[in-house]
Amino acid sequence: MTNLTPTTEPSVADADEALAATAREEGRKPRAGWRAMLPSMTPSLVIGFGIVAAIVLFGLLGPLFVQDPTTVRNSGLQPPGGGHLLGTTQTGQDVLAQLAFATRGSLEIGLIVGVLATLLSAFFGVLGAYLGGFADEAFSLFSNVMLVIPGLPLVIVISGFVPQEQRGLWTIAVVLAITGWAASxxxxxxxxxxxxxxxxxxxxxxAGERSWRVIAVEILPNLLPVIASQFVFAVIFAILSEAGLAFLGLGASNSSTLGTMLFYAQNGFALQLKAWWWFVPPGLIIALLGCGLSLINFSIDEIINPKLRNVRAHAKRMRIARKAAAR
Amino acid sequence: MTSVEVKNLTKEFHIRNGMKRSTLTAVDRVSFDLLPGRTVALVGESGSGKSTIARMLARLEKPTSGSIDVTLDDRTPVHGSVYRRHVQMVFQDPFASLNPFHSIEHHVARPLKIHRRTRGAAETHERVVHMLERVNLSPAEDIAARRPHELSGGQRQRVAIARALAPGAQVLIADEPVSMLDVSIRLGVLNLMARLQREDNLAVLYITHDLATARHFSDEILVLYRGRVVERGPADSVILNPQHDYTKLLAASAPDPERMGKLVRAAGAPDRSGIDNSVSFNHYTGEWTSLDKRPVPVS
Structure with missing residues (x-):
């Protein structure tokens, strides 16, 4: 059916012009290279960024203000309140203090693994594909082999193989990085x-560019959104895997993480004793961190997939057009 | 001034299809010279090896055999990294040949910096603006700060030309430079290239499948068919008096309503002005055949 009556819906082209006019009036420059790579402020980005920032601040600054997490007191399993904001564990340790240090430990692991896994994946993925030929075949065979090795069992075997006194933060981080880079x-x-x-x-x-410059200046910037989202994903993967390992008792021996907190809560029968303040806070932080990082990842998605961006840009233009029509 | 002598240029691609191996000869013993101030047009259908020749001249592919000799006026040969200062290329698709991440300034400034044409940021910027003005992009300051997606196809192709000329190139390979552009702006870009050629006394290799522009803008035409030069000569005589069947077909395909039917018939083809649609031209044998694959007797 053809509709010949003129639509009252304001046109998007008008909005484009209005936008361009305001930009001209304010003398704004078009978005330059790096700025266009940044995700625009969407609700999901703001929420995700807020959650992650709050947790990171807590992990960074929290340990400065809380009590000593290792002090053993006689007042075991106290519910929240009194001198202990989040109660105490079975041995009377302050849960809030433990939580602050554990958050810091988990974030450290996440960051180290994120950086290592991203570097490994960029090296094997980008360099092999650019060079082509034998290097590509070799690199891609290697990453395929790493890909089909089941991650968690390997992590358990390696963690179990390394003696406990040497099983530090870095050992766990390297193990997680080695098992986590292949898909990226x-x-x-x-x-x-x-x-x-x-x-x-x-x-x-x-034009005469050298190979390293072609990779670093011409190809890599166009991969940045993909790399950024893979970095965020690697951080989530690392924090969750470390929590899993630590819960199984295979975590780093010299540091406390959210996983070790859950491990001790499980060993101390927190669930059976209904000591929710012992296991809910670390579980909640893990869940919130994963949620926040995922929300950030969705916003990065918009850069990789321009279709998603256009949907929002179109909605914005329509809003402006309606406003202009209402005036 | 720089000139290029191409001798017996051959490119073979090895195709591996499962266990079978075969060789595709994309370019077969092609020879021609590019001289300052003159334009050679390579004409042919898709897959005839035009772009492969361009890519070999731009050193993106290695020739299987044959030679490409670039020499200066005093016959000294050009080698190694200096080669790229002398021979530059304009790509077919202006929407793909500029990096969406970088500004226009970056695209034109890089060759200047690589070939040490300018010293310091201020001089480079000045030179970039000058190059953009030369290709009729104005206001040049404004355009230098923009990124490719903010320009139209014609503007992008002008940027690509500015980039190619930035290192002071004397030999320009234009690989179908206007085929991706709107018809209305093609002539502008071609006229721009002709002007730059006059000003800089450039040697131009113009690759196209459009005979009309080839005739208008070039001095010599080489007709390429399945990697081989089937006909060559001064532009006008190749177009107006084609000898090879394939050239006749190309000339006949040009949309000239007055000449079209006559040329095909003059080429020894059956009269198709009637309703006889049962004959067709076989591109590969160069013969007219009827539906049952028998050659049609020439009338």
Missing amino acids: ARVLRAQTLSLRNRDYVAASRV
């Missing part, structure tokens, strides 16, 4: 294979 490397390889055949890469080679 494959994604990066696929993306690089597509990018390296683009005309602008050929054009920069014709």
